[in-house]
Structure formats: structure tokens, C-alpha cells
Amino acid sequence: xxxxxxxxxxxxxxxxxxxxxxxxxxxxxxxxxxxxxxxxxxxxxxxxxxxxxxxxxxxxxxxxxxxxxxxxxxxxxxxxxxxxxxxxxxxxxxxxxxxxxxxxxxxxxxxxxxxxxxxxxxxxxxxxxxxxxxxxxxxxxxxxxxxxxxxxxxxxxxxxxxxxxxxxxxxxxxxxxxxxxxxxxxxxxxxxxxxxxxxxxxxxxxxxxxxxxxxxxxxxxxxxxxxxxxxxxxxxxxxxxxxxxxxxxxxxxxxxxxxxxxxxxxxxxxxxxxxxxxxxxxxxxxxxxxxxxxxxxxxxxxxxxxxxxxxxxxxxxxxxxxxxxxxxxxxxxxxxxxxxxxxxxxxxxxxxxxxxxxxxxxxxxxxxxxxxxxxxxxxxxxxxxxxxxxxxx
Numbered sequence: 001x002x003x004x005x006x007x008x009x010x011x012x013x014x015x016x017x018x019x020x021x022x023x024x025x026x027x028x029x030x031x032x033x034x035x036x037x038x039x040x041x042x043x044x045x046x047x048x049x050x051x052x053x054x055x056x057x058x059x060x061x062x063x064x065x066x067x068x069x070x071x072x073x074x075x076x077x078x079x080x081x082x083x084x085x086x087x088x089x090x091x092x093x094x095x096x097x098x099x100x101x102x103x104x105x106x107x108x109x110x111x112x113x114x115x116x117x118x119x120x121x122x123x124x125x126x127x128x129x130x131x132x133x134x135x136x137x138x139x140x141x142x143x144x145x146x147x148x149x150x151x152x153x154x155x156x157x158x159x160x161x162x163x164x165x166x167x168x169x170x171x172x173x174x175x176x177x178x179x180x181x182x183x184x185x186x187x188x189x190x191x192x193x194x195x196x197x198x199x200x201x202x203x204x205x206x207x208x209x210x211x212x213x214x215x216x217x218x219x220x221x222x223x224x225x226x227x228x229x230x231x232x233x234x235x236x237x238x239x240x241x242x243x244x245x246x247x248x249x250x251x252x253x254x255x256x257x258x259x260x261x262x263x264x265x266x267x268x269x270x271x272x273x274x275x276x277x278x279x280x281x282x283x284x285x286x287x288x289x290x291x292x293x294x295x296x297x298x299x300x301x302x303x304x305x306x307x308x309x310x311x312x313x314x315x316x317x318x319x320x321x322x323x324x325x326x327x328x329x330x331x332x333x334x335x336x337x338x339x340x341x342x343x344x345x346x347x348x349x350x351x352x353x354x355x356x357x358x359x360x361x362x363x364x365x366x367x368x369x370x371x372x373x374x375x376x377x378x379x380x381x382x383x384x385x386x387x388x389x390x391x392x393x
Contacts (some may be wrong), residue, residue: 054173091200
């Protein structure tokens with residue numbers, strides 16, 4: 001890993017970058033045109049009746065339990081300025097930026113973050129308007145409302161929340177790590193914002209709301225943008241969720257890093273070859289926008305986001321296959337730390353990728369069964385209009 005003077009994406013910028021409109025993300029556009037996220041959940045319920053392996057009622061109940069914290073906290077706290085619970089009288093006098101950066105990181109880890117970075121906020125990464133998806137889940141604004149982060153919020157604290165490798169291997173069956181990952185992210189963002197506001201400074205906690213988390217994480221020295229369109233971290237690959245806190249607390253920005261992802265992804269492309277929706281680009285980078293869901297001006301591997309979301313609808317649950325098959329997504333043990341030293345330097349990349357496949361790391365786990373038979377019967381309230389029946393598994 002090398003610390004660099006500017007993020008690795010900088011060398012791929014070919015034109016003027018513009019702020020992106022949250023209304024044009026696939027999630028927000030899909031909510032307006034076809035109510036796709038809701039249809040995915042409807043298909044999830046259909047899967048219960050059919051006892052689809054890995055998508056049974058027990059799997060369903062697990063992911064919902066994992067996501068509950070996110071639903072509650074997002075609705076109450078994310079995407080808006082946090083207000084202090086108690087201290088509205090005093091403010092920390094003369095905070096030392098270096099000392100406070102260390103303290104903020106220590107508190108973030110204490111709260112539960114797996115990695116923390118700090119960046120000076122780049123206004124280009126803030127969305128121009130609220131999109132429907134983030135509005136539905138946060139209730140912090142109305143769809144189409146303009147987004148402007150006040151200029152006093154000059155810093156952004158970005159947190160990484162690792163997802164369990166073995167659970168991610170269940171995908172495209174239900175993998176509840178994404179869900180509990182969002183709950184952890186929501187908890188950490190809101191809790192760190194509370195810490196900052198009790199010091200007498202301002203904070204806005206967010207997960208997907210308000211801006212492009214991946215770009216901010218790259219700026220904060222937490223990883224690089226990968227071929228799969230996600231943040232690639234050194235220790236966890238792309239098997240992470242991201243949260244962030246905007247603040248006016250004086251802090252020191254971290255240096256960006258180069259962990260060799262650009263060269264590695266150029267030679268690998270396993271995510272694109274394995275994507276069930278064919279939403280990922282197996283070829284060369286482009287600086288052209290594919291559609292309204294992508295932006296021009298930077299050479300990258302743009303994602304056909306609506307293809308991805310359409311597959312989620314059909315599947316009845318979100319998909320993490322691109323994370324599962326990525327050679328960077330591994331347990332953070334001695335073996336993989338050693339191999340990572342080669343991967344970071346783009347040494348023997350094709351051999352690493354081939355060995356990864358031969359050893360079966362990217363394959364879906366076969367352990368999808370439960371001790372309990374997941375057969376279902378219709379509830380009493382539905383039995384008045386629909387014949388009472390049981391589905392055998």
C-alpha cells in the first residue's frame with residue numbers, strides 16, 4: 001500500500017465533472033418507474049411460498065432482522081443535521097485538529113466502525129437533488145428537493161463496516177450481511193454525529209443519503225474504485241458498507257492510498273464475467289455515460305445499474321455475486337495478507353485470479369439449509385380470502 005498525493009481516480013479524469021442527481025440513481029429511478037424495490041420485496045414473499053433454497057421464510061426473517069436498525073435510525077436521524085441531546089450551552093475550546101482527528105477515529109472504532117478515514121469535503125460528490133429512494137427511507141426531505149451542504153461543513157468522516165465473508169458467499173441467495181451492515185453503518189454515523197454535536201460542533205450523519213460515499217471514501221484514504229463500481233478496500237475487498245458524517249469540527253485529512261486496484265481490475269474482470277445481470281463491463285474503461293444513471297468525464301467501468309436492479313427484482317433479494325467472486329474479498333488472515341502483497345504490486349495477477357478460482361473461493365456456498373423445516377402456511381388473516389394451504393420444502 002502506498003500513500004499518494006491525490007486519489008488514483010484523478011489520473012482518469014478526462015473532462016469536467018458535474019454533481020450527480022440522486023433522482024437518476026437506479027434505485028430512485030426504479031422507485032419512480034416501476035416501483036422496482038417494492039417489487040423485489042414482493043418477489044421475496046413469493047419465494048417463501050415456493051420454499052426456494054436460500055430464500056425461505058427463515059432466510060427472509062434473518063435479513064429483515066438485520067436491516068431493522070437501519071430502517072429505524074435512517075428514518076429518525078440520517079440525512080439531516082444532528083441536534084445535541086443535552087449540551088446546548090458549551091463548546092470545546094480551541095480543538096487541536098491533529099488531536100481531534102485521532103480522538104474521532106478512536107471513538108468511531110469504539111462505536112463499531114472497522115476502518116475510519118477523514119477527507120476534506122469535495123462539493124462535486126454531493127448530490128444536486130434528493131431522489132425518491134433516499135426520501136422513502138429517510139423522510140428527511142421531499143423528492144426533488146435541492147441538496148446543499150453549508151460551506152462550514154468542510155470535512156467528512158468516512159467509516160467502513162466489514163461484511164462477513166462466509167455469509168456473502170450465500171449470494172445470490174439471501175445474504176443478510178448487507179442488511180446488518182447498513183444497520184451498523186446507520187448506528188455508527190448517528191452515534192459519531194452525537195459525539196460531535198455534544199462537543200458543540202455541527203454534524204450531519206448519512207449512509208447512502210446526500211452524496212457519493214465511494215468517492216468520499218477514496219478521498220479519505222480507505223480504498224479505490226473497482227471494476228464492480230464499488231469501493232475496494234485493502235483488508236476487506238469490496239465486502240463493506242460505508243457511512244459518513246459531515247462536520248465543521250477542525251480535523252486533518254488523511255492521504256489517499258494506492259493499493260494496486262486499478263492494475264488488478266484491468267487484468268481480472270471476474271466480477272463482470274460472473275455478474276448474473278451482465279451489468280458490469282468486462283472490457284476497457286470509458287469516459288462516456290452509458291445512460292442517465294452514469295456520469296461522463298472520467299475513465300472507469302460504468303455499471304448498467306438498472307440491469308442490476310432488474311435482476312434483484314427477479315431474484316427477490318439483492319445480489320452480491322460481484323463481491324463474492326472478487327479475489328480481494330477474503331478473510332483477513334495471514335495467507336491472504338501475504339497474497340495481497342503481490343496483488344497490490346500487480347505481480348502474478350493472472351495467476352492469483354486463476355488460483356482463486358481453482359481453490360473455489362468465489363463459488364457460492366452450498367450450506368443454505370436450516371435445522372428447521374422452512375415450510376409455510378398462510379396466516380389466519382389471509383385464510384379468509386385465500387384457501388389455507390401449506391407449502392412443502
